[in-house]
Amino acid sequence: MSEYSGDGASGQPVRATGRPRPSAVLLDFHNTLAVVRSVDEWIDEASDLVATGPVSVTIPRERIRNVWGDARRLFPALDWDLDPTAHRHAFVSTLSHDDAIPIDVAEALYAVMPNQWMLNAGASDFIARASAAGARLGIVSNIALDIRPALERWGIATAFDAVILSYEVGCVKPDPRIFRLAADALGVDPADCLMIGDSAHDDVGGAALGMPCLIVPPEGTWRAFALASPS
Numbered sequence: 398m399s400e401y402s403g404d405g406a407s408g409q410p411v412r413a414t415g416r417p418r419p420s421a422v423l424l425d426f427h428n429t430l431a432v433v434r435s436v437d438e439w440i441d442e443a444s445d446l447v448a449t450g451p452v453s454v455t456i457p458r459e460r461i462r463n464v465w466g467d468a469r470r471l472f473p474a475l476d477w478d479l480d481p482t483a484h485r486h487a488f489v490s491t492l493s494h495d496d497a498i499p500i501d502v503a504e505a506l507y508a509v510m511p512n513q514w515m516l517n518a519g520a521s522d523f524i525a526r527a528s529a530a531g532a533r534l535g536i537v538s539n540i541a542l543d544i545r546p547a548l549e550r551w552g553i554a555t556a557f558d559a560v561i562l563s564y565e566v567g568c569v570k571p572d573p574r575i576f577r578l579a580a581d582a583l584g585v586d587p588a589d590c591l592m593i594g595d596s597a598h599d600d601v602g603g604a605a606l607g608m609p610c611l612i613v614p615p616e617g618t619w620r621a622f623a624l625a626s627p628s
């Protein structure tokens with residue numbers, strides 16, 4: 398991968414120097430390519446599906462924001478990123494645990510979850526520039542839902558040469574096998590493929606194959622997009 402200079406502290410994207418940009422880029426989905434809009438909007442949309450009418454304002458927002466971390470503690474042995482049924486169960490059971498959220502509300506929140514995804518800052522511009530420059534683009538995600546309808550909705554589905562989803566391929570990040578599958582799908586050596594993600598645990602598994610990784614929090618992903626963009 399390129400050697401980069403600058404720290405972006407001035408608010409300007411850090412720029413690359415030295416060797417060329419990677420010929421292929423893999424993106425994590427959650428909190429990299431996409432982020433979730435506000436929990437209040439999520440609850441509002443779910444309310445339309447609840448027979449008892451608008452959902453109470455007392456619904457604990459933190460329970461929703463922390464659902465997957467809480468699910469990991471409640472169901473440590475459940476591999477929900479490999480199984481859509483387990484994925485739904487983990488979500489609904491975690492939200493309704495201790496009667497914090499009624500089950501019908503939890504089910505409604507799950508049903509409208511894909512509608513809450515929106516493109517992260519800088520993603521559209523990066524995808525357009527990378528595609529125009531002929532870079533190979535892929536997504537590699539631990540998820541048990543099909544994200545392709547969201548890609549279609551955003552008008553970027555055709556920009557990706559590979560969409561590798563854990564529940565479809567039977568392995569999860571950081572298992573190097575899923576990164577090998579992604580690089581093979583793009584037709585590149587892992588060493589020529591940059592992985593951008595937000596998890597210093599999950600998204601670095603390709604390093605075992607020589608794949609460079611950029612790990613950034615969701616609010617800083619635009620900097621990684623700037624680094625990986627064609628000049």
Ligand SMILES: [Mg+2]
Nearest residue numbers: 425427428595
């Ligand atoms: Mg992520």
